[in-house]
Amino acid sequence: MSAIGPLAGLIAGRDAAPDGYVRLDVEPEVWTELAQGCAAGSHDLSALWVDDDRVCMALGGEGLRAIVSLRTEAGAYPSVAAHHAPAMRLERAMRDLHGVRPVGLPDTRPWLDHGRWPGRESAARYKFLTAEGEGLHQIAVGPVHAGIIEPGHFRFTANGETVVRLEERLGYVHKGVEGLLAGADVARGAAIVGRISGDSTVAYAWAFARAVEAALGWAVPPRAVLLRGIMAELERLSHHINDVGGICNDASVLTINARCTLQREDVLAVANACFGHRLMMDRIVPGGVTVDLSADGIGRIRGLLSRLEETRAEILRVYDSMPSLQDRTVTTGIVSPDLVRQYAAGGFVGRAAGRAFDTRKNFPYAPYDQLPFDIKTRTTSDVDARLLVRMDEIAESLKIVGLMLDWLALGDIRSCGPAAVASEGAALVEAFRGDVFRSVRIAASGTLARVHVRDASWFQWPLLEAAVEGNIVADFPLCNKSFNCSYSGHDL
Amino acid sequence: MRTFLLGALFKGTATIAPPVPGADALEEVARALGERARQRLGRSLSIREVDAGSCNGCELEIHALNNPVYDIERFGLKFVASPRHADVLLVTGPVTWNMREALLRTYNAMPEPKWVVALGDCAANCGVFAGSPAVVGPLADILPVDLHVPGCPPAPIEIVKGLLALIEARAPGP
Numbered sequence: 227m228s229a230i231g232p233l234a235g236l237i238a239g240r241d242a243a244p245d246g247y248v249r250l251d252v253e254p255e256v257w258t259e260l261a262q263g264c265a266a267g268s269h270d271l272s273a274l275w276v277d278d279d280r281v282c283m284a285l286g287g288e289g290l291r292a293i294v295s296l297r298t299e300a301g302a303y304p305s306v307a308a309h310h311a312p313a314m315r316l317e318r319a320m321r322d323l324h325g326v327r328p329v330g331l332p333d334t335r336p337w338l339d340h341g342r343w344p345g346r347e348s349a350a351r352y353k354f355l356t357a358e359g360e361g362l363h364q365i366a367v368g369p370v371h372a373g374i375i376e377p378g379h380f381r382f383t384a385n386g387e388t389v390v391r392l393e394e395r396l397g398y399v400h401k402g403v404e405g406l407l408a409g410a411d412v413a414r415g416a417a418i419v420g421r422i423s424g425d426s427t428v429a430y431a432w433a434f435a436r437a438v439e440a441a442l443g444w445a446v447p448p449r450a451v452l453l454r455g456i457m458a459e460l461e462r463l464s465h466h467i468n469d470v471g472g473i474c475n476d477a478s479v480l481t482i483n484a485r486c487t488l489q490r491e492d493v494l495a496v497a498n499a500c501f502g503h504r505l506m507m508d509r510i511v512p513g514g515v516t517v518d519l520s521a522d523g524i525g526r527i528r529g530l531l532s533r534l535e536e537t538r539a540e541i542l543r544v545y546d547s548m549p550s551l552q553d554r555t556v557t558t559g560i561v562s563p564d565l566v567r568q569y570a571a572g573g574f575v576g577r578a579a580g581r582a583f584d585t586r587k588n589f590p591y592a593p594y595d596q597l598p599f600d601i602k603t604r605t606t607s608d609v610d611a612r613l614l615v616r617m618d619e620i621a622e623s624l625k626i627v628g629l630m631l632d633w634l635a636l637g638d639i640r641s642c643g644p645a646a647v648a649s650e651g652a653a654l655v656e657a658f659r660g661d662v663f664r665s666v667r668i669a670a671s672g673t674l675a676r677v678h679v680r681d682a683s684w685f686q687w688p689l690l691e692a693a694v695e696g697n698i699v700a701d702f703p704l705c706n707k708s709f710n711c712s713y714s715g716h717d718l
Numbered sequence: 719m720r721t722f723l724l725g726a727l728f729k730g731t732a733t734i735a736p737p738v739p740g741a742d743a744l745e746e747v748a749r750a751l752g753e754r755a756r757q758r759l760g761r762s763l764s765i766r767e768v769d770a771g772s773c774n775g776c777e778l779e780i781h782a783l784n785n786p787v788y789d790i791e792r793f794g795l796k797f798v799a800s801p802r803h804a805d806v807l808l809v810t811g812p813v814t815w816n817m818r819e820a821l822l823r824t825y826n827a828m829p830e831p832k833w834v835v836a837l838g839d840c841a842a843n844c845g846v847f848a849g850s851p852a853v854v855g856p857l858a859d860i861l862p863v864d865l866h867v868p869g870c871p872p873a874p875i876e877i878v879k880g881l882l883a884l885i886e887a888r889a890p891g892p
Contacts, residue, residue, distance in 0.1 A: 342815040343852060369820045372799035374767045374780050377817060398816045399771045402852030418846045424775025424871065481723060487785035488732055494782070504873060505775055544722045714773045717816075 232259050233269045233285055237292050245440035245651045246589060247284070248292045254304050257296045260285065264310040270570035272654070273663040274306060274316045275678040276324040282678075284652065284663060286570075291589060293652060293665070298326055305330040312569045312685055319718075323404070338397040338717060357383040357391040365699065369398045376713035380702075387698040392691045400717040407677040412438055412643075415674045416511050419664075422679055423715030424505060428454075428461040429657030430715075431510040433664040434677070436591065438512040441651030441668050442644050446592075449637040450514035452630045455593045456527065457497075457506045457515075458655075459623045459630075463534060464493040465658040466616040466623075469710050470541060473613050476703040477554040482541055489537045496530045499523065514640030524631050531624050538620050545613075555610040559693040559705035563607055569685040573660025574619070575709060577603045578611035585656040593633075597626045612708040646672030657682060659712060681715030732786040736793065736882075737875055743883035747865050761885050762794035766804035766828065770821045771853065772811030775871040776838040780808070782874040795881050801827040806884065808835045810871075812844035812853040813860055825861055833864040833884065837877065842866050 236256065237248040252260070260283065264271045269287035276282075281303050282295040296303055305328035306313035317328040318337035341348030362383050369377035379395040403422050407415055419434040420427045432454055439446060471486025494504040500523035501509050509516055519527075545551060566579040576583055584601045586594035602618030604611035648670040654661050660682030669675040690709045694702055769777055783790045784797070798804050801824045813821060825834070836857040839845040847853050857863055867880035 338816075340816045342818065344815070369817065370768055370801075370824050374769075374777055374797060376769050376772070376774055376777065377820065398820070399769065399811065399814055400816050400852050401771055401812060401814055401847045402850035403847075405852070406847065406850050414846075421773045421775070421846055421870075424773035425778055427773075427775065481719075481726070484786055485722075485726065487782070488787065491782060491785050491787050498873075505778065505871070507775070507870065540722060540725075544719055547719055712774065 232256075232263045233287050233290055233292060236260075236294075237290065242291070243440070243651075244443065245437065245653060246291050247652050248290075249650070250292065250294055252294045252296055254296060257283070257294065257306075258304045258309070260294060261304070261306040261309040261313070264306070264312075265568075267567065271306070271310060271312055272570065272661075273665065273678065273680040274313055274320070275665065275680070276320050276326050277665075277667060277676045277678070281320070281326065282665070284665070286589070286654075301325055302327040302329050304328070305332075307331055307333070312688070315688065316684060338400045340397055352395060354381050354393050354395075355391065359385070359390070361385055362390060378713050382694075382699060382702070384699055387700070389694050389697055389699055389702070392694045392702070394687055394691060396687065396713060397717050399714045401714075403718045404677060404679065407674055410674050411672065412512055412668075412674065415677060417508060419677070419679065420507050420510075422718065423681060423712045424507070425465060425712065426461070426657040426659065426662065426681075426715060427505050427507045428457045428510060429655050429662055430664075430679070431508070432458060433653045433655035433662050434666070435510050435512045436653035436655065437651040437664045437666040438668070439651070440653060441649040441666055442647065444513055444643055445641060446514050447638040447641055449518075449634060450639045450641075451592045452634050453515045453519055453639060454510050455597075455630050456519070456627055457501065457509055459627045460493055460497050460527075461506065462658040463620060463623050463627075464490050464497075465710075466620050467493070467534070467537065469707065470613055470616055472707045472710070473555065473609060473704060474545070474551060476707050477551050479548065479551050482544060485537060485541060489534060492530060492533060496526050499526055511640070513643055514638070516640070518639050519634070524634070527627065527631060531628055534620065535624055538617060538624075542617055552610060554701070554704060555613060555708075556606075556608060558609045558701050559697060559708060560606070560608045561689045561693045563605070565689060565692055566607065569689055571660065571685045571689055572656075572682045573658070573686065574612045574615040575686045575689060576660065577601065578615045579607035580605045583661070585654045585661045589654055591653070591655070593630060594626075597629055599623075599626050609704050609708040646670065659683060659710065660686065662715075679715075679718060681712050683711035683713075683716045687711050687716065733789045733792070734787055734875075737879050739882035739886045740876070740879035743865060743867070743880040744886060747883045747886075762796070763806050763881070763885060764796050764798045764804045765806045765808050765881075766798055766801045766824065767808045767810070768817075768821055768824050770809050770811045770817045770841070770857070771814035771847075772838065772840060776810035776840075779871045779874050779877065780810070780837070783877060788874050788878055790878060790881070793878070793882060794885060801825070802829065804828050804832070806833045806835055806881075807861070808837055809841050809857050809861070810837045812840045812847040812850075813855065813857055814852055815854055816852070818854050818860065821860065834861050835865045835867065835880065835884070836863045837867045838872055839868060839870045842868060845870060
């Protein structure tokens with residue numbers, strides 16, 4: 227690993243676009259060098275997608291951001307996963323959806339294509355990876371699970387109670403989102419993007435809006451920027467408190483869960499009263515936001531902040547006082563920090579393993595570039611750490627929501643769009659799960675030519691497989707809940 | 719823990735008063751069920767939920783039904799893990815090709831009599847996902863739907879009203 231990674235050398239002297247990304251076309255040799263750079267830890271793989279006859283790779287490093295693209299040769303290009311395993315599922319999905327051929331891809335099984343799409347039906351059985359040994363048995367779970375959750379299949383190979391291997395199979399809720407987005411106008415694009423992963427609708431809509439705004443040079447009124455921040459933090463708070471309850475629920479401490487679900491309901495009711503929708507769908511659009519916050523709404527949010535702080539402190543006190551609960555969470559579901567770094571896993575999965583990455587800090591965007599808050603990390607990388615990171619983040623979010631309310635000045639909440647030009651833009655936004663990436667290419671007519679969406683879960687799902695290994699089957703729900711990865715955001 | 723529990727006890731009730739069943743829902747359910755179904759199971763329903771392609775928005779709101787505010791078990795409505803124990807199949811999402819078989823298998827595993835509820839705009843008409851080649855179509859194209867609960871996603875109170883209509887319409891006459 228050289229002191230200056232291949233990325234820094236490559237983009238030295240080049241100007242970044244308004245979205246912060248340096249864009250350049252590369253040759254296959256450089257493409258492969260960059261893939262090897264990801265594997266060597268010189269920079270992180272942030273996204274990988276197909277755009278027409280090119281493959282594009284978003285990379286990030288210390289203060290560096292670049293999108294490199296490579297022209298494929300009739301669909302063929304050198305596989306990134308051949309050098310850097312985190313690209314594996316991305317490339318399998320690219321093969322399924324776009325028919326590209328990543329040359330050297332180690333795992334050529336389909337990923338999102340289950341052999342069910344009209345015109346492409348296949349009776350071939352999906353081959354799960356093997357685990358051989360005396361006394362091993364398999365447990366197949368899903369796609370329909372016992373609880374009310376999204377569908378996916380988990381194949382456990384266990385030795386007695388201990389999980390030897392977990393393999394995930396996803397793609398059940400694939401809705402052809404990127405296909406629908408191609409050719410849509412910007413307004414319809416925003417509506418679709420807000421429904422790719424309903425739990426992160428605010429973050430998704432914000433990332434899409436920022437990518438479109440960067441492409442078109444569209445300025446957003448300061449009041450709208452703060453309102454976006456407030457909504458995004460309310461979304462984060464609602465999920466973090468809910469996840470804490472969910473983890474405790476999976477360890478059979480129903481009282482904590484009851485309190486947390488009650489607190490979540492409080493957040494959603496306030497969101498509904500202030501912004502007219504419990505999940506705040508369709509509230510962020512390119513150019514600003516669609517609803518203003520009234521003086522009454524500001525008061526409601528302030529009231530909510532103090533109730534949330536009270537709940538947080540109380541839950542934390544009860545959690546700390548229950549050794550039987552911590553017996554389930556401490557040292558359960560450990561992912562090695564090296565793997566977390568390799569996969570550049572964001573969100574609480576990364577921060578619970580000491581990876582101090584938070585888009586709001588590392589690639590800050592308004593209003594976070596002005597807000598004082600800390601990235602909280604833990605190092606034990608277990609269920610307990612992922613729960614406590616959420617608790618820490620709740621405190622930070624409460625602090626900055628209060629500040630954003632203080633800073634709200636009267637003004638417009640939405641601006642008119644500039645004339646459409648053929649352009650590109652990308653954005654990274656911190657959703658509650660971690661960084662979500664959006665890349666948008668706009669045609670001269672103003673319609674969306676290509677939109678790519680990458681959820682934080684792409685780099686977290688594979689780590690769940692690693693986290694579960696060696697744990698007992700009964701602890702899988704705890705591990706899974708502590709990750710809380712998205713199915714719909716991943717399956718697209 | 720003790721103070722936490724005592725505190726919760728003295729805080730007063732979070733649960734809201736029962737809403738009136740939705741009028742539209744009552745009418746739709748009455749039409750769908752008829753007299754026969756009204757006599758069957760009394761005022762209790764076991765529900766099996768299946769996400770057949772949802773964005774997870776509907777699931778979040780269905781989850782909320784179990785929180786202390788809505789507390790739907792007080793109405794005799796209960797979510798069950800096995801389709802073998804279920805009276806109602808509650809389906810969300812535009813049905814994707816990749817989920818179609820799992821959905822049908824779940825439905826087929828349920829004993830008669832059984833009812834199907836399409837929850838959310840996607841289950842009714844595929845919502846923003848209409849026209850995608852990865853989507854089979856609205857739920858009614860695949861299974862006989864007895865009740866629609868519209869919304870994107872429907873607020874928990876609307877879901878409660880819809881499900882109450884299912885109980886009211888099914889309750890044995892005096």
